[in-house]
Amino acid sequence: MKEKSLFQLKRLWILILMVLFLSGSVAAHIFLSSDLTYVPGYMGVNGLLEVFKVPLGILALLFPVVALVSASHRSEQTKKQIIISESQNSFANYYKHVEEFEKITLLLEKRFNLEYINHRELYFILFPLNSPSHVKTDSTGIGVRPHSKIYIISKALYDLVDVINHMEDQEAYSSMPVNSFFSVLSSFSKELKFMPKESAECHRVTVEPFLDRRTMMIKENDPFIHYHAFAEYLSILGSFCNVVPEFKRVSDSPEISKLAFRVLDKYKIPFYQDPETGEILTSR
Template structure:
Protein backbone atom coordinates (compact mmCIF):
# COMPACT_ATOMS: atom_id res chain seq x y z
CA UNK A 1 0.00 0.00 0.00
CA UNK A 2 1.31 3.45 -0.99
CA UNK A 3 2.40 5.63 1.90
CA UNK A 4 0.36 8.84 2.39
CA UNK A 5 2.17 12.17 2.56
CA UNK A 6 1.87 14.35 5.65
CA UNK A 7 -0.69 16.64 3.99
CA UNK A 8 -2.92 13.65 3.25
CA UNK A 9 -3.22 12.58 6.86
CA UNK A 10 -6.29 13.32 8.98
CA UNK A 11 -4.18 13.51 12.10
CA UNK A 12 -2.37 16.45 10.49
CA UNK A 13 -5.43 18.43 9.41
CA UNK A 14 -7.66 17.82 12.44
CA UNK A 15 -5.43 19.58 15.03
CA UNK A 16 -4.50 22.31 12.53
CA UNK A 17 -8.15 23.04 11.74
CA UNK A 18 -9.01 22.90 15.44
CA UNK A 19 -6.42 25.60 16.24
CA UNK A 20 -7.61 27.77 13.32
CA UNK A 21 -11.28 27.40 14.35
CA UNK A 22 -10.47 28.32 17.97
CA UNK A 23 -8.46 31.35 16.87
CA UNK A 24 -11.19 32.52 14.49
CA UNK A 25 -13.87 31.99 17.15
CA UNK A 26 -11.91 34.12 19.65
CA UNK A 27 -11.35 36.80 16.99
CA UNK A 28 -15.09 36.92 16.20
CA UNK A 29 -15.91 37.13 19.89
CA UNK A 30 -13.53 40.08 20.30
CA UNK A 31 -15.00 41.80 17.26
CA UNK A 32 -18.58 41.31 18.40
CA UNK A 33 -17.99 42.32 22.01
CA UNK A 34 -15.81 45.38 21.38
CA UNK A 35 -16.49 48.87 19.95
CA UNK A 36 -13.66 48.98 17.47
CA UNK A 37 -12.84 52.16 15.55
CA UNK A 38 -10.81 52.14 12.37
CA UNK A 39 -7.50 53.96 12.86
CA UNK A 40 -5.26 54.18 9.77
CA UNK A 41 -1.47 54.01 9.91
CA UNK A 42 1.00 52.48 12.32
CA UNK A 43 -1.08 53.20 15.42
CA UNK A 44 -4.05 51.31 13.93
CA UNK A 45 -1.98 48.25 13.08
CA UNK A 46 -0.28 48.29 16.48
CA UNK A 47 -3.64 48.53 18.18
CA UNK A 48 -5.07 45.71 16.03
CA UNK A 49 -2.22 43.43 17.06
CA UNK A 50 -2.74 44.26 20.74
CA UNK A 51 -6.51 43.66 20.52
CA UNK A 52 -6.17 40.36 18.68
CA UNK A 53 -3.04 39.12 20.48
CA UNK A 54 -4.98 36.18 21.99
CA UNK A 55 -6.24 34.67 18.70
CA UNK A 56 -2.85 35.45 17.10
CA UNK A 57 -1.15 33.64 19.99
CA UNK A 58 -3.42 30.68 19.43
CA UNK A 59 -2.53 30.67 15.72
CA UNK A 60 1.18 30.78 16.59
CA UNK A 61 0.73 27.36 18.18
CA UNK A 62 0.44 25.98 14.65
CA UNK A 63 4.21 26.16 14.08
CA UNK A 64 5.34 23.88 16.93
CA UNK A 65 2.24 21.73 16.40
CA UNK A 66 3.01 21.14 12.72
CA UNK A 67 6.68 20.50 13.56
CA UNK A 68 5.64 17.94 16.19
CA UNK A 69 3.27 16.15 13.82
CA UNK A 70 5.90 16.15 11.04
CA UNK A 71 8.52 14.69 13.41
CA UNK A 72 6.09 12.00 14.54
CA UNK A 73 5.27 11.18 10.92
CA UNK A 74 8.96 10.87 10.01
CA UNK A 75 9.54 8.62 13.03
CA UNK A 76 6.72 6.31 11.96
CA UNK A 77 8.05 6.19 8.41
CA UNK A 78 11.53 5.38 9.71
CA UNK A 79 10.10 2.65 11.94
CA UNK A 80 8.21 1.13 9.02
CA UNK A 81 11.34 1.25 6.86
CA UNK A 82 13.34 -0.50 9.58
CA UNK A 83 10.62 -3.15 9.98
CA UNK A 84 10.46 -3.66 6.22
CA UNK A 85 14.23 -3.92 6.02
CA UNK A 86 14.23 -6.42 8.90
CA UNK A 87 11.56 -8.55 7.20
CA UNK A 88 13.44 -8.48 3.90
CA UNK A 89 16.68 -9.45 5.63
CA UNK A 90 14.94 -12.20 7.60
CA UNK A 91 13.33 -13.52 4.43
CA UNK A 92 16.69 -13.56 2.66
CA UNK A 93 18.52 -15.02 5.68
CA UNK A 94 15.93 -17.78 6.12
CA UNK A 95 16.25 -19.08 2.59
CA UNK A 96 20.03 -18.64 2.64
CA UNK A 97 20.18 -20.62 5.89
CA UNK A 98 17.91 -23.28 4.41
CA UNK A 99 20.04 -23.38 1.24
CA UNK A 100 23.22 -23.94 3.27
CA UNK A 101 21.48 -26.63 5.29
CA UNK A 102 20.39 -28.32 2.08
CA UNK A 103 24.01 -28.34 0.89
CA UNK A 104 25.08 -29.92 4.16
CA UNK A 105 22.39 -32.59 3.96
CA UNK A 106 23.29 -33.37 0.35
CA UNK A 107 26.72 -34.34 1.66
CA UNK A 108 24.91 -37.13 3.49
CA UNK A 109 24.91 -38.91 0.13
CA UNK A 110 28.48 -39.76 1.10
CA UNK A 111 26.98 -41.89 3.88
CA UNK A 112 24.68 -43.64 1.40
CA UNK A 113 21.34 -42.57 2.89
CA UNK A 114 17.88 -42.88 1.44
CA UNK A 115 16.56 -39.70 -0.15
CA UNK A 116 14.49 -37.47 2.13
CA UNK A 117 13.18 -33.90 2.22
CA UNK A 118 15.86 -31.74 3.92
CA UNK A 119 13.18 -29.26 5.02
CA UNK A 120 11.59 -31.93 7.24
CA UNK A 121 14.87 -32.35 9.10
CA UNK A 122 15.40 -28.58 9.13
CA UNK A 123 12.08 -28.07 10.96
CA UNK A 124 13.15 -30.61 13.58
CA UNK A 125 16.42 -28.80 14.26
CA UNK A 126 15.07 -25.24 13.79
CA UNK A 127 11.32 -25.45 14.59
CA UNK A 128 10.88 -21.71 15.28
CA UNK A 129 12.51 -20.54 12.04
CA UNK A 130 10.39 -18.93 9.33
CA UNK A 131 10.82 -16.29 6.59
CA UNK A 132 10.07 -13.63 9.25
CA UNK A 133 12.34 -15.05 11.97
CA UNK A 134 15.71 -16.82 11.78
CA UNK A 135 17.61 -18.36 14.70
CA UNK A 136 20.90 -19.83 13.54
CA UNK A 137 21.41 -21.95 16.67
CA UNK A 138 19.51 -25.23 16.76
CA UNK A 139 16.69 -24.96 19.30
CA UNK A 140 13.54 -26.59 20.66
CA UNK A 141 9.89 -25.96 19.83
CA UNK A 142 9.50 -23.58 22.76
CA UNK A 143 11.63 -20.53 23.43
CA UNK A 144 14.66 -21.55 25.45
CA UNK A 145 13.96 -25.28 24.99
CA UNK A 146 16.81 -27.70 24.31
CA UNK A 147 17.41 -28.65 20.68
CA UNK A 148 16.04 -32.00 19.52
CA UNK A 149 19.53 -32.81 18.26
CA UNK A 150 20.91 -32.18 21.73
CA UNK A 151 18.28 -34.48 23.26
CA UNK A 152 19.10 -37.31 20.83
CA UNK A 153 22.84 -36.93 21.29
CA UNK A 154 22.56 -36.85 25.09
CA UNK A 155 20.61 -40.11 25.18
CA UNK A 156 23.14 -41.82 22.92
CA UNK A 157 26.09 -40.46 24.91
CA UNK A 158 24.60 -41.77 28.16
CA UNK A 159 24.09 -45.24 26.69
CA UNK A 160 27.54 -45.33 25.09
CA UNK A 161 29.12 -44.31 28.39
CA UNK A 162 27.35 -47.22 30.04
CA UNK A 163 28.63 -49.66 27.41
CA UNK A 164 32.17 -48.30 27.68
CA UNK A 165 32.16 -48.65 31.46
CA UNK A 166 30.57 -52.11 31.45
CA UNK A 167 32.89 -54.90 32.49
CA UNK A 168 32.40 -58.59 33.13
CA UNK A 169 28.62 -59.07 33.36
CA UNK A 170 27.75 -59.82 29.72
CA UNK A 171 24.21 -60.93 30.59
CA UNK A 172 23.36 -57.38 31.65
CA UNK A 173 25.32 -55.98 28.75
CA UNK A 174 23.09 -57.90 26.34
CA UNK A 175 20.06 -55.97 27.65
CA UNK A 176 22.01 -52.70 27.37
CA UNK A 177 22.87 -53.57 23.77
CA UNK A 178 19.21 -54.07 22.87
CA UNK A 179 18.30 -50.72 24.46
CA UNK A 180 21.22 -49.11 22.66
CA UNK A 181 20.25 -50.40 19.22
CA UNK A 182 16.59 -49.45 19.73
CA UNK A 183 17.74 -45.96 20.71
CA UNK A 184 20.02 -45.93 17.67
CA UNK A 185 17.10 -46.76 15.39
CA UNK A 186 14.85 -44.10 16.93
CA UNK A 187 17.61 -41.52 16.54
CA UNK A 188 18.13 -42.57 12.91
CA UNK A 189 14.43 -42.19 12.14
CA UNK A 190 14.20 -38.75 13.76
CA UNK A 191 17.31 -37.51 11.93
CA UNK A 192 16.46 -39.24 8.61
CA UNK A 193 19.64 -41.31 8.87
CA UNK A 194 18.25 -44.36 7.07
CA UNK A 195 20.69 -46.19 4.79
CA UNK A 196 20.22 -47.29 1.23
CA UNK A 197 20.91 -50.99 0.62
CA UNK A 198 24.61 -51.67 0.04
CA UNK A 199 27.34 -54.06 1.18
CA UNK A 200 27.51 -52.43 4.63
CA UNK A 201 23.76 -52.52 5.28
CA UNK A 202 21.72 -55.32 6.83
CA UNK A 203 18.08 -55.53 7.78
CA UNK A 204 18.25 -56.58 11.40
CA UNK A 205 15.98 -57.20 14.33
CA UNK A 206 16.68 -57.97 17.97
CA UNK A 207 16.00 -60.88 20.26
CA UNK A 208 12.38 -60.72 21.32
CA UNK A 209 11.43 -58.04 18.75
CA UNK A 210 9.59 -58.55 15.46
CA UNK A 211 10.39 -55.12 14.01
CA UNK A 212 13.27 -55.04 11.54
CA UNK A 213 15.26 -52.02 10.40
CA UNK A 214 18.17 -51.33 8.01
CA UNK A 215 21.45 -50.56 9.77
CA UNK A 216 25.00 -49.91 8.64
CA UNK A 217 26.56 -53.03 10.12
CA UNK A 218 28.82 -55.87 9.04
CA UNK A 219 29.89 -59.05 10.76
CA UNK A 220 33.17 -57.39 11.69
CA UNK A 221 31.68 -53.98 12.52
CA UNK A 222 28.33 -54.36 14.28
CA UNK A 223 28.59 -50.78 15.58
CA UNK A 224 29.33 -49.22 12.19
CA UNK A 225 25.94 -47.48 12.21
CA UNK A 226 26.75 -45.67 15.44
CA UNK A 227 30.13 -44.51 14.11
CA UNK A 228 28.54 -43.05 10.97
CA UNK A 229 25.59 -41.55 12.86
CA UNK A 230 28.02 -39.90 15.29
CA UNK A 231 29.82 -38.28 12.40
CA UNK A 232 26.47 -37.16 10.97
CA UNK A 233 25.38 -35.68 14.33
CA UNK A 234 28.68 -33.83 14.65
CA UNK A 235 28.15 -32.26 11.23
CA UNK A 236 24.59 -31.20 12.12
CA UNK A 237 25.64 -29.83 15.50
CA UNK A 238 28.38 -27.79 13.85
CA UNK A 239 25.85 -26.23 11.50
CA UNK A 240 23.38 -25.69 14.35
CA UNK A 241 26.12 -24.12 16.51
CA UNK A 242 25.52 -26.36 19.50
CA UNK A 243 28.10 -28.21 21.53
CA UNK A 244 27.76 -31.94 20.93
CA UNK A 245 30.66 -34.36 21.16
CA UNK A 246 29.85 -37.98 20.39
CA UNK A 247 32.14 -40.44 22.23
CA UNK A 248 33.76 -43.45 20.62
CA UNK A 249 32.71 -46.95 21.59
CA UNK A 250 35.36 -48.94 23.41
CA UNK A 251 34.61 -52.46 22.19
CA UNK A 252 36.67 -55.53 22.98
CA UNK A 253 36.32 -58.86 21.14
CA UNK A 254 33.75 -60.29 23.59
CA UNK A 255 31.59 -57.19 23.37
CA UNK A 256 31.83 -57.34 19.60
CA UNK A 257 30.73 -60.99 19.46
CA UNK A 258 27.86 -60.28 21.87
CA UNK A 259 26.64 -57.41 19.69
CA UNK A 260 26.57 -59.72 16.66
CA UNK A 261 24.42 -62.20 18.56
CA UNK A 262 21.97 -59.47 19.58
CA UNK A 263 21.59 -58.30 15.98
CA UNK A 264 19.69 -60.97 14.03
CA UNK A 265 20.18 -60.64 10.30
CA UNK A 266 16.75 -60.84 8.63
CA UNK A 267 17.41 -60.52 4.94
CA UNK A 268 19.03 -58.28 2.39
CA UNK A 269 16.36 -56.28 0.58
CA UNK A 270 15.90 -53.00 -1.24
Protein backbone atom coordinates (compact mmCIF):
# COMPACT_ATOMS: atom_id res chain seq x y z
CA MET A 1 0.00 0.00 0.00
CA LYS A 2 1.35 3.41 -1.06
CA GLU A 3 2.30 5.74 1.77
CA LYS A 4 0.28 8.96 2.01
CA SER A 5 2.07 12.28 2.02
CA LEU A 6 1.49 14.79 4.81
CA PHE A 7 -1.08 16.81 2.88
CA GLN A 8 -3.04 13.68 1.98
CA LEU A 9 -3.82 12.99 5.61
CA LYS A 10 -7.48 13.50 6.54
CA ARG A 11 -6.68 14.37 10.14
CA LEU A 12 -4.50 17.29 9.01
CA TRP A 13 -7.29 18.87 6.98
CA ILE A 14 -9.85 18.21 9.70
CA LEU A 15 -7.71 20.09 12.24
CA ILE A 16 -7.03 22.95 9.77
CA LEU A 17 -10.74 23.32 9.05
CA MET A 18 -11.55 23.22 12.78
CA VAL A 19 -9.05 26.05 13.46
CA LEU A 20 -10.32 28.10 10.49
CA PHE A 21 -13.93 27.58 11.53
CA LEU A 22 -13.25 28.59 15.14
CA SER A 23 -11.23 31.62 14.11
CA GLY A 24 -13.84 32.67 11.53
CA SER A 25 -16.68 32.23 14.02
CA VAL A 26 -15.00 34.45 16.61
CA ALA A 27 -14.15 37.05 13.95
CA ALA A 28 -17.74 37.05 12.65
CA HIS A 29 -19.08 37.44 16.17
CA ILE A 30 -16.80 40.43 16.80
CA PHE A 31 -17.71 42.02 13.48
CA LEU A 32 -21.46 41.58 13.91
CA SER A 33 -21.68 42.53 17.57
CA SER A 34 -19.39 45.55 17.54
CA ASP A 35 -19.84 49.09 16.17
CA LEU A 36 -16.72 49.26 14.08
CA THR A 37 -15.68 52.28 12.03
CA TYR A 38 -12.93 52.05 9.45
CA VAL A 39 -10.14 54.58 9.93
CA PRO A 40 -7.73 54.98 6.96
CA GLY A 41 -3.98 54.80 7.57
CA TYR A 42 -1.79 52.97 10.02
CA MET A 43 -4.09 53.67 12.93
CA GLY A 44 -6.89 51.78 11.22
CA VAL A 45 -4.61 48.80 10.52
CA ASN A 46 -3.38 48.78 14.11
CA GLY A 47 -6.98 49.03 15.26
CA LEU A 48 -7.98 45.99 13.17
CA LEU A 49 -5.13 43.98 14.66
CA GLU A 50 -6.22 44.98 18.14
CA VAL A 51 -9.91 44.23 17.52
CA PHE A 52 -9.31 40.86 15.87
CA LYS A 53 -6.46 39.81 18.16
CA VAL A 54 -8.33 36.72 19.45
CA PRO A 55 -9.36 35.23 16.07
CA LEU A 56 -5.85 35.96 14.72
CA GLY A 57 -4.39 34.18 17.75
CA ILE A 58 -6.61 31.18 17.08
CA LEU A 59 -5.54 31.26 13.42
CA ALA A 60 -1.91 31.20 14.51
CA LEU A 61 -2.57 27.77 16.03
CA LEU A 62 -2.37 26.40 12.50
CA PHE A 63 1.45 26.39 12.66
CA PRO A 64 1.86 24.19 15.76
CA VAL A 65 -1.05 21.99 14.61
CA VAL A 66 0.66 21.32 11.25
CA ALA A 67 3.99 20.77 13.03
CA LEU A 68 2.46 18.23 15.43
CA VAL A 69 0.71 16.31 12.67
CA SER A 70 3.93 16.36 10.62
CA ALA A 71 5.95 14.99 13.54
CA SER A 72 3.34 12.30 14.18
CA HIS A 73 3.35 11.35 10.51
CA ARG A 74 7.15 11.03 10.45
CA SER A 75 7.04 8.93 13.60
CA GLU A 76 4.51 6.55 12.04
CA GLN A 77 6.58 6.24 8.88
CA THR A 78 9.72 5.50 10.92
CA LYS A 79 7.84 2.87 12.94
CA LYS A 80 6.59 1.18 9.77
CA GLN A 81 10.09 1.20 8.29
CA ILE A 82 11.46 -0.41 11.47
CA ILE A 83 8.73 -3.09 11.36
CA ILE A 84 9.44 -3.80 7.69
CA SER A 85 13.17 -3.96 8.36
CA GLU A 86 12.68 -6.31 11.34
CA SER A 87 10.33 -8.48 9.29
CA GLN A 88 12.87 -8.73 6.47
CA ASN A 89 15.66 -9.54 8.93
CA SER A 90 13.51 -12.15 10.67
CA PHE A 91 12.56 -13.70 7.33
CA ALA A 92 16.22 -13.96 6.27
CA ASN A 93 17.35 -15.21 9.71
CA TYR A 94 14.63 -17.88 9.75
CA TYR A 95 15.62 -19.45 6.44
CA LYS A 96 19.31 -19.14 7.32
CA HIS A 97 18.60 -20.94 10.59
CA VAL A 98 16.70 -23.71 8.78
CA GLU A 99 19.52 -24.00 6.24
CA GLU A 100 22.15 -24.38 8.99
CA PHE A 101 19.95 -26.95 10.73
CA GLU A 102 19.74 -28.96 7.50
CA LYS A 103 23.54 -29.06 7.37
CA ILE A 104 23.58 -30.49 10.91
CA THR A 105 21.07 -33.22 9.97
CA LEU A 106 23.14 -34.20 6.93
CA LEU A 107 26.21 -34.58 9.15
CA LEU A 108 24.19 -36.65 11.63
CA GLU A 109 22.95 -38.94 8.84
CA LYS A 110 26.53 -39.71 7.83
CA ARG A 111 27.93 -39.93 11.36
CA PHE A 112 25.36 -42.44 12.61
CA ASN A 113 24.46 -44.06 9.25
CA LEU A 114 20.83 -42.96 9.58
CA GLU A 115 17.86 -43.13 7.29
CA TYR A 116 16.94 -39.85 5.57
CA ILE A 117 16.13 -37.18 8.15
CA ASN A 118 13.28 -34.89 7.17
CA HIS A 119 15.02 -31.82 8.53
CA ARG A 120 11.91 -29.61 8.35
CA GLU A 121 9.84 -32.00 10.44
CA LEU A 122 12.62 -32.30 12.99
CA TYR A 123 13.12 -28.52 12.95
CA PHE A 124 9.47 -27.89 13.84
CA ILE A 125 9.68 -30.45 16.64
CA LEU A 126 12.65 -28.66 18.18
CA PHE A 127 11.59 -25.10 17.28
CA PRO A 128 7.76 -25.16 17.32
CA LEU A 129 7.47 -21.39 17.80
CA ASN A 130 9.71 -20.36 14.91
CA SER A 131 8.32 -18.90 11.69
CA PRO A 132 9.46 -16.44 8.99
CA SER A 133 8.10 -13.62 11.18
CA HIS A 134 9.60 -14.89 14.45
CA VAL A 135 12.81 -16.83 14.98
CA LYS A 136 14.66 -17.91 18.13
CA THR A 137 17.89 -19.88 18.21
CA ASP A 138 16.99 -21.55 21.53
CA SER A 139 14.91 -24.70 21.31
CA THR A 140 11.75 -24.36 23.38
CA GLY A 141 8.48 -26.15 23.95
CA ILE A 142 4.99 -24.89 23.41
CA GLY A 143 1.99 -24.23 25.63
CA VAL A 144 2.20 -25.53 29.19
CA ARG A 145 5.45 -27.44 28.42
CA PRO A 146 8.00 -24.72 27.65
CA HIS A 147 11.03 -27.01 27.82
CA SER A 148 12.81 -28.18 24.70
CA LYS A 149 11.96 -31.65 23.40
CA ILE A 150 15.64 -32.52 23.80
CA TYR A 151 15.52 -31.67 27.52
CA ILE A 152 12.27 -33.60 28.05
CA ILE A 153 13.59 -36.72 26.33
CA SER A 154 16.99 -36.67 28.03
CA LYS A 155 15.31 -36.20 31.43
CA ALA A 156 12.94 -39.12 30.83
CA LEU A 157 15.79 -41.41 29.76
CA TYR A 158 17.91 -40.26 32.70
CA ASP A 159 15.15 -41.27 35.12
CA LEU A 160 14.66 -44.66 33.44
CA VAL A 161 18.39 -45.42 33.56
CA ASP A 162 18.39 -44.41 37.21
CA VAL A 163 15.67 -47.01 37.88
CA ILE A 164 17.66 -49.70 36.03
CA ASN A 165 20.88 -48.88 37.92
CA HIS A 166 18.96 -48.90 41.19
CA MET A 167 18.15 -52.60 40.63
CA GLU A 168 21.82 -53.41 41.07
CA ASP A 169 21.93 -51.58 44.40
CA GLN A 170 18.96 -53.60 45.66
CA GLU A 171 20.05 -56.81 43.91
CA ALA A 172 16.44 -57.14 42.73
CA TYR A 173 16.53 -57.64 38.98
CA SER A 174 13.40 -57.40 36.89
CA SER A 175 12.88 -57.19 33.13
CA MET A 176 10.07 -54.66 33.48
CA PRO A 177 12.24 -51.51 33.88
CA VAL A 178 14.50 -52.66 31.03
CA ASN A 179 11.50 -53.39 28.83
CA SER A 180 10.08 -49.93 29.58
CA PHE A 181 13.46 -48.34 28.88
CA PHE A 182 13.80 -49.86 25.40
CA SER A 183 10.17 -49.13 24.59
CA VAL A 184 10.59 -45.44 25.48
CA LEU A 185 14.00 -45.28 23.79
CA SER A 186 12.52 -46.68 20.59
CA SER A 187 9.66 -44.18 20.69
CA PHE A 188 11.94 -41.20 21.29
CA SER A 189 14.35 -42.35 18.58
CA LYS A 190 11.56 -42.46 16.03
CA GLU A 191 10.18 -39.11 17.15
CA LEU A 192 13.54 -37.38 16.71
CA LYS A 193 14.35 -39.18 13.43
CA PHE A 194 17.15 -41.33 14.89
CA MET A 195 16.56 -44.34 12.66
CA PRO A 196 19.79 -46.20 11.80
CA LYS A 197 19.99 -48.02 8.49
CA GLU A 198 19.73 -51.77 8.83
CA SER A 199 23.13 -53.48 9.05
CA ALA A 200 24.93 -56.21 10.93
CA GLU A 201 24.81 -54.01 14.05
CA CYS A 202 21.38 -52.46 13.42
CA HIS A 203 18.50 -54.91 13.63
CA ARG A 204 14.88 -54.50 12.72
CA VAL A 205 12.84 -54.76 15.88
CA THR A 206 9.22 -54.75 16.89
CA VAL A 207 9.06 -53.03 20.25
CA GLU A 208 6.06 -53.41 22.52
CA PRO A 209 3.54 -51.81 22.57
CA PHE A 210 4.38 -50.53 19.06
CA LEU A 211 3.54 -52.80 16.16
CA ASP A 212 5.57 -51.03 13.46
CA ARG A 213 9.07 -52.20 12.65
CA ARG A 214 11.98 -50.00 13.70
CA THR A 215 15.76 -50.24 13.63
CA MET A 216 17.85 -50.42 16.76
CA MET A 217 21.61 -50.71 17.22
CA ILE A 218 22.52 -53.96 18.95
CA LYS A 219 26.06 -55.20 19.63
CA GLU A 220 27.00 -58.53 21.15
CA ASN A 221 29.05 -56.89 23.89
CA ASP A 222 26.91 -53.79 24.45
CA PRO A 223 23.10 -54.03 24.60
CA PHE A 224 22.85 -50.29 25.26
CA ILE A 225 24.84 -49.16 22.20
CA HIS A 226 21.69 -47.58 20.72
CA TYR A 227 21.15 -45.52 23.87
CA HIS A 228 24.76 -44.30 23.88
CA ALA A 229 24.58 -43.32 20.20
CA PHE A 230 21.22 -41.62 20.70
CA ALA A 231 22.66 -39.67 23.64
CA GLU A 232 25.50 -38.44 21.43
CA TYR A 233 22.97 -37.59 18.70
CA LEU A 234 20.93 -35.49 21.15
CA SER A 235 24.06 -33.78 22.45
CA ILE A 236 24.99 -32.67 18.92
CA LEU A 237 21.44 -31.42 18.31
CA GLY A 238 21.53 -29.75 21.71
CA SER A 239 24.65 -27.76 20.80
CA PHE A 240 22.73 -26.27 17.86
CA CYS A 241 19.58 -25.71 19.93
CA ASN A 242 21.39 -24.16 22.93
CA VAL A 243 20.23 -27.03 25.14
CA VAL A 244 22.52 -29.17 27.30
CA PRO A 245 20.96 -32.63 27.71
CA GLU A 246 22.00 -34.71 30.73
CA PHE A 247 22.47 -38.46 30.44
CA LYS A 248 23.35 -41.21 32.85
CA ARG A 249 25.43 -44.22 31.87
CA VAL A 250 23.80 -47.60 32.33
CA SER A 251 25.51 -49.86 34.83
CA ASP A 252 28.00 -52.42 33.45
CA SER A 253 26.50 -55.06 35.69
CA PRO A 254 26.46 -58.49 33.97
CA GLU A 255 22.97 -59.16 35.36
CA ILE A 256 21.59 -55.97 33.79
CA SER A 257 23.30 -56.76 30.48
CA LYS A 258 21.73 -60.25 30.50
CA LEU A 259 18.29 -58.74 31.12
CA ALA A 260 18.81 -56.24 28.31
CA PHE A 261 19.87 -58.93 25.82
CA ARG A 262 16.90 -61.06 26.85
CA VAL A 263 14.52 -58.18 26.12
CA LEU A 264 16.22 -57.28 22.84
CA ASP A 265 16.23 -60.90 21.64
CA LYS A 266 12.47 -60.87 22.05
CA TYR A 267 12.23 -57.71 19.94
CA LYS A 268 14.62 -58.68 17.16
CA ILE A 269 13.28 -59.71 13.76
CA PRO A 270 15.48 -62.43 12.21
CA PHE A 271 17.53 -61.27 9.25
CA TYR A 272 20.17 -62.54 6.86
CA GLN A 273 22.72 -60.95 4.54
CA ASP A 274 22.47 -61.61 0.82
CA PRO A 275 25.83 -63.23 -0.13
CA GLU A 276 25.81 -61.65 -3.58
CA THR A 277 24.66 -58.07 -2.88
CA GLY A 278 25.51 -57.82 0.81
CA GLU A 279 22.02 -56.42 1.41
CA ILE A 280 20.50 -56.99 4.83
CA LEU A 281 17.15 -58.74 4.46
CA THR A 282 14.57 -59.60 7.07
CA SER A 283 13.11 -63.06 7.03
CA ARG A 284 9.44 -63.44 6.24
